[in-house]
Amino acid sequence: xxxxxxxxxxxxxxxxxxxxxxxxxxxxxxxxxxxxxxxxxxxxxxxxxxxxxxxxxxxxxxxxxxxxxxxxxxxxxxxxxxxxxxxxxxxxxxxxxxxxxxxxxxxxxxxxxxxxxx
Numbered sequence: 001x002x003x004x005x006x007x008x009x010x011x012x013x014x015x016x017x018x019x020x021x022x023x024x025x026x027x028x029x030x031x032x033x034x035x036x037x038x039x040x041x042x043x044x045x046x047x048x049x050x051x052x053x054x055x056x057x058x059x060x061x062x063x064x065x066x067x068x069x070x071x072x073x074x075x076x077x078x079x080x081x082x083x084x085x086x087x088x089x090x091x092x093x094x095x096x097x098x099x100x101x102x103x104x105x106x107x108x109x110x111x112x113x114x115x116x117x118x
Contacts, residue, residue, distance in 0.1 A: 011051035013044050013082070013089040016113050025080060025091040036072045040094075043070045044080060048089060061102065065092070065110055072096070081110040085117055 015023040029037055047058050047068055059067050061081065068080040077097040082089050093110040095103075 007049055009048040011048055011084065011087070011089040013048050013091055016090050016092045016117070025094045028094045032078075033073065036076075036078070039072055040068075040070045040078055040080065043068050044089075044091070051089070061107065061110075063111055064114060065107070067102070079106075081106070083110075083114045083117075090114075090117065 015026045017023050029040060032040065043057060047053055052058075055069075057069055059069060061067055064083050066082055066084075068082065070078040070080070072078050078094065079097050079102065080091055080094040081102075082091050084090070092113040093106060095106050
């Protein structure tokens with residue numbers, strides 16, 4: 001009998017939920033085109049299976065935050081900000097990047113959500 005190794009997620013992804021139950025990153029993903037959603041999903045999946053992983057796919061932002069870096073269609077760039085929490089990749093915030101640096105309000109929102117989970 002032949003046994004095949006089943007790949008294991010080293011850092012399974014979960015959506016951060018607001019107290020209301022809304023999941024901002026899931027909602028953001030649903031607003032993307034099917035092609036862009038597939039790109040971001042594949043990039044998150046790659047981080048799940050290859051963690052810890054560095055550039056060009058993943059980069060630390062400081063304060064325990066990381067970004068998944070996705071190149072979307074129409075030469076756009078997306079970022080999904082996450083933290084590691086209890087062995088999971090918690091997707092805190094996502095946005096289409098329009099400037100070189102991550103806007104302070106996007107970083108602050110991700111940090112606020114990270115603080116809320118503990």
